[in-house]
Amino acid sequence: MEPRTLPEVVTALDAIVRHCEQTRHRAGYFAALYKRMTEAVAAGIAAGAFEDGPRMEQLDVVFAWRYLRAWQAHGRRAACPAAWQHAFDGCPNPALVVLQHLLLGINAHINLDLAVAAATVAPGPRIHALETDFNRINAVISALFDDVQQCLEQVWRPMRWLSRVAATQQTDVLNFSIGAARRAAWANAVLLASLPPDRRPAHIGGMDATVHRLGQRIAQPGPWPAAVLRLVRLTEYEDVARTIRLIETTRVG
Template sequence: MTQAIWGPVQQQMSGLLKEHPDDVPGVVDQLTKLQDVLCQVPPLLHSNPLADFNQLYLTITENVLERLYAGKFKDPAFLSRLDVEFAARYFDALRYWTDGSPACPGVWAGLFGRIPGPDARPLPSAVAGVNAHINFDLPFALVTTFDHLGTDPIDGSDQHHDYLQVNDIFNDEIPGLRRGYLDRWQLLIDTMNGDLDDWWQGEMVEYTRNVAWRNAQKIWSIRHDMIALDKHRRRLDDTATGLGKLLLSPFAGFLQ
């Protein structure tokens, strides 16, 4: 399976996935290298659906890093650790898929399975990756972060404030990112729609990230109950997997 997926860049991918970034600059560096490798994977090359998501993720993470350098977060230690834990779940899913491990979450497997084709539209592919990363990965990354820092996920805290500030990054970046996935005729229609598409997609990101925060609070309350924790993990994966299938289906063409 691995050779069919990564082909001539199998060795590069395997070497890259051995790295475990421990800070935000390291995450940006690994995402940058990954983007280069993904665009060399046959047969889709630059049309690789995972590359569509990875580019979006890289752009958002670069913006987070800029804000960290500028001192715009109240608790930079929290945001930095969350960024590392968040990325680790994405890289882990890629390792599991590369190794043919059943530990690969179903929601990620659905997107990874499109790497050999058939070709998928860029915007739905990117949104499917966002679905996997926010609806499934983010709640657990939050829990791991709070556990590492010895704090609790409390509404209105400095950590919550910084978490919500990332919504502003999405709002700033979504218009340019989304238009980058459109062809000439789609751009014309997009112009006719004005700011409507940007607005509703920004609203969806904010809503989804709020749900992820609530799920993190729930997971935090049951984190020592392994049976309940596994049940909740499977439920989140199943829900996100179903949504991912819809996003990668012909019915999601309206996104493009």
């Protein structure tokens, strides 16, 4: 059933998280992260962090519905966007590290879904009034990633040492990916909003193909990164349900 409010979105995401936790399904990694993102946005709306709270809730609901529909289609073995199909198909792959699973979900949802959701909520010239709140959501979400990094340190112990070494170099790969993806999503949202409705499906199809290729590079990043990731994978703590719970609950401090 399509959600209408953010509490309904959180309930739907929680059902996916609990299902993945029980079945040891790695799709739960991104679902747990996305649930926390949604809760953070809801808290930001309640605190008056956005210019237009109701519009931001509408955006977040439309945004979430694209993910929920893709997940439901995957469960029925029905067609879904290629970027999501690639992310879900990677879940049984034991060679992928936890960070790759998270980035595959982030890639599909932000690089593809966010632009479509923004253009749907604010079509035509209305898209420009959304820009401030669209950018403001970065600050709300980026606050989560200290928690996510601490979670990953519990899954792969050497990350604690690497984090200390890189602390002054701003090399947080998740924050960088979120920021870069959201900038690209905004550019695509403005373009989509300006297109006539009959031209949007073709453009969205082209976006999906591009995002799918980015997902392939996340899963198969090249010889040198792949060699490093193999070493990471060999020493990761392998417990899917535990990792899902860590992503969902880890707090810094």
